[in-house]
Structures are given as structure tokens and as C-alpha cells.
Amino acid sequence: MQHQLHTARKAGNVHPMKTATVLEHFNNNTHAVAAALDISRQAVEKWGPIVPWGSARWLEIYTKGKLKVDLSLYRKARRAT
Numbered sequence: 001m002q003h004q005l006h007t008a009r010k011a012g013n014v015h016p017m018k019t020a021t022v023l024e025h026f027n028n029n030t031h032a033v034a035a036a037l038d039i040s041r042q043a044v045e046k047w048g049p050i051v052p053w054g055s056a057r058w059l060e061i062y063t064k065g066k067l068k069v070d071l072s073l074y075r076k077a078r079r080a081t
Contacts (some may be wrong), residue, residue, distance in 0.1 A: 017056035017069040019047045025067055036062050 026032040034041045037055055051059065056069040 015068075015070060016053075016074055017051040017059065017067060019049055019051055022051055022059060022067060025063065033059075 022033055023030070026036070030041045030044045033044045037044075037058055039055070047055075051069075053069070053071055053074040056067075056074075057071060059067050060069050
């Protein structure tokens with residue numbers, strides 16, 4: 001898995017995970033997203049445009065890499081604000 005993430009980073013196809021992408025993956029079903037993360041539907045609905053990094057990491061694992069995230073970009077974004 002670590003090798004796959006490294007390869008994906010080099011290819012430039014990982015980024016902070018977008019809420020819209022997650023919802024699209026789960027057919028716009030916030031209940032399914034919440035169930036996958038064992039959180040409330042209301043918590044999912046409070047996300048902004050970017051999925052919180054902890055949830056993003058778990059979604060990458062849950063989807064077996066279909067949803068990808070580069071956590072280092074979350075750190076960069078946090079430092080820029």
C-alpha cells in the first residue's frame with residue numbers, strides 16, 4: 001500500500017479529498033458515508049468542501065484506494081492559513 005501511495009504521489013493524482021468526490025463515490029448517500037466511517041450523517045453534512053483528514057484517510061482504506069488522499073497536502077494547507 002505504501003508503494004502505491006508513493007507511486008500515486010509521483011504521478012500527481014492525489015490531493016486533499018473533496019467532499020463532492022466522496023459523495024459521488026457513495027451515490028450521494030450521506031448515510032452510506034457515515035456508516036463507512038461509523039459517524040453520524042449530521043457529521044458528514046457538516047464537512048466543508050474538503051473531507052477532514054482523519055476521515056479522508058479512513059475512506060482511502062475503506063475504498064481500497066479508489067478514493068485517494070495525500071495527507072501532506074493537508075499539512076501544507078493548514079500552514080498556509
